[in-house]
Amino acid sequence: SKQAGRNRVTFFSAEMGALAKARDLVEVELKRAIENREFTLHFQPRFCFKTGTVISVEALVRWEHPKRGLIMPAEFISICEETGMIEDLGQLILEMACMKAISLHQEGRDIQISLNISPRQFEDNRLLKSLETFSRHPDFPRGKVELEITENVLIGDHELIAKKLEAISDMGYQIAIDDFGTGYSNLSYISRFPLNCLKIDQSFIAQLPKSGPIISLILTLAEQINATIVAEGVETREHFEWLRNHKCDQAQGYFLSHPVDAEELPHVIETLNSG
Ligand code: C2E
Ligand code: CA
Ligand code: CA
Ligand code: CA
Numbered sequence: 001s002k003q004a005g006r007n008r009v010t011f012f013s014a015e016m017g018a019l020a021k022a023r024d025l026v027e028v029e030l031k032r033a034i035e036n037r038e039f040t041l042h043f044q045p046r047f048c049f050k051t052g053t054v055i056s057v058e059a060l061v062r063w064e065h066p067k068r069g070l071i072m073p074a075e076f077i078s079i080c081e082e083t084g085m086i087e088d089l090g091q092l093i094l095e096m097a098c099m100k101a102i103s104l105h106q107e108g109r110d111i112q113i114s115l116n117i118s119p120r121q122f123e124d125n126r127l128l129k130s131l132e133t134f135s136r137h138p139d140f141p142r143g144k145v146e147l148e149i150t151e152n153v154l155i156g157d158h159e160l161i162a163k164k165l166e167a168i169s170d171m172g173y174q175i176a177i178d179d180f181g182t183g184y185s186n187l188s189y190i191s192r193f194p195l196n197c198l199k200i201d202q203s204f205i206a207q208l209p210k211s212g213p214i215i216s217l218i219l220t221l222a223e224q225i226n227a228t229i230v231a232e233g234v235e236t237r238e239h240f241e242w243l244r245n246h247k248c249d250q251a252q253g254y255f256l257s258h259p260v261d262a263e264e265l266p267h268v269i270e271t272l273n274s275g
Contacts, residue, residue, distance in 0.1 A: 026079055029065075034088050038064050041096050042259035045272055046114075046230055046252045049244050053273045056112035058148070058252065059097045060259045061089075081118050090121035091130060098134040098145060100262070105141040111269075114146035114176060119153045128167060135171040146174035146197065151183030154193065162193055169194040176230070181218060190225055198222050202233020205253070208242050219246060 033039070039061055046056040063071035080086040097115040104111050121127060134140055147168065154161055165175055176197035181204060200218055204211045215231075222229040231243045234253030243251055257268050 023079065026076065027083060027085075030076055030080060030083075030085055030089075033063060033065070034085060034092065037092060038066070039089070039092060039096070040064050040261070041093070041100065042261055043113075043265050044252055044259040045257050045265075045269060046112075046250045047256050047272060048250050049248065054111065054269045056114060056146070056250065057265065057269075058259075059093070059100070059113055059115045061093050061116075077118070081120055084120065086118045086120050087124045087126070090118060090124065091126060094127075094130055094134075098137075098140070101141055101145045102134075102137055102139045105144065106139050110144075112144045112146055112174070114148050114174075116178065117147045117149050117153070119150070122149060122153045122164075128164070131168060131171055131173060135173070140172070142172035143174060145172075146176050148176045148178040148199065150178050151180070151189075154189045158189065158192060165193050169196075176228075179232075181214070187221075190221065195225065195227050197228040197230060199230045199232050199252075202253070205231050205233045205239050205243075206235070208239055212242070212246075215243075215248075216246060219248060 041059045042062055043057040043059055045054040046058065047053070048055045061073055061077075063073075063076055065071050077086070080089050093115060094117075097113055101113040104113070117127070134145075135142070169175060174196040175194060176199055177195060178199050179201040180198045182201045198218065198221075200215060204215055204218075208215070219229055228249045230250040230252055231239070231248050232252050234240055234243065234251040234255045236255055239253070240251055240255050256272060260268050
């Protein structure tokens with residue numbers, strides 16, 4: 001009936017009002033959290049099939065909320081992206097990740113760290129300056145810090161984007177395309193930009209073996225452009241074996257290890273390296 005319809009509308013808008021309010025609260029809290037540096041990095045190993053060892057780890061941000069405990073990025077990254085707070089948070093993450101790479105290098109550990117750069121952070125002018133500062137650190141491990149960007153970062157002025165990526169690459173950073181195959185479908189960028197790595201989105205791995213043909217295609221493409229290929233979301237032995245048999249370079253996923261904190265990381269790496 002008309003009445004019920006009207007009630008439904010009222011119900012939904014009340015709910016949306018509550019949601020908007022909750023979001024405002026999170027926004028205020030996030031601002032404070034960034035000022036207080038309430039964030040930490042967890043690390044997920046990337047296993048290399050050829051060496052049988054962990055040669056890289058992905059840094060994944062966590063919010064250490066004083067009352068709520070650990071909060072996952074799904075709850076705050078998009079809010080940070082939409083409000084622009086990702087620029088400050090991204091700077092914080094970049095600093096934590098580069099300092100981690102430097103300390104690993106100082107400990108004599110030959111491990112790459114990759115970190116996620118959001119589209120808005122990629123446009124932030126401070127990014128290049130910070131990257132340059134860290135690259136000049138005497139213990140900066142050249143070639144051992146990788147930036148993961150998504151395909152939507154590459155939409156826009158290709159000449160400008162190419163210049164930026166080349167500058168980043170010249171400073172000694174690696175560049176990976178994250179969630180490959182899910183974004184921008186115009187593949188012409190592939191040969192235009194300096195790309196070191198393609199990370200096949202986990203949705204393709206989840207659909208193995210049905211998605212085999214498309215994964216094979218991506219593997220061939222990566223080989224053509226001399227890029228490392230990483231499979232994300234490797235959850236089962238079947239996924240792992242399929243990828244090994246098809247000459248994928250690296251695997252990342254729950255089958256190997258969940259993301260762990262900095263304290264647990266050495267043990268997890270040791271276990272994977274000796275297993
Ligand atoms: P992503 O960059 O694609 O990261 C992979 C996500 O998949 C991580 O979730 C990871 O824990 C999860 N994952 C790993 N292995 C498996 C698996 O076998 N199966 C499944 N189903 N999932 C797996 P997380 O840490 O919750 O991060 C979610 C997303 O949040 C990331 O997706 C990334 O887009 C964003 N994010 C995380 N950390 C950062 C950061 O430091 N900066 C920025 N800008 N974004 C970040
Ligand atoms: Ca990523
Ligand atoms: Ca990904
Ligand atoms: Ca993703």
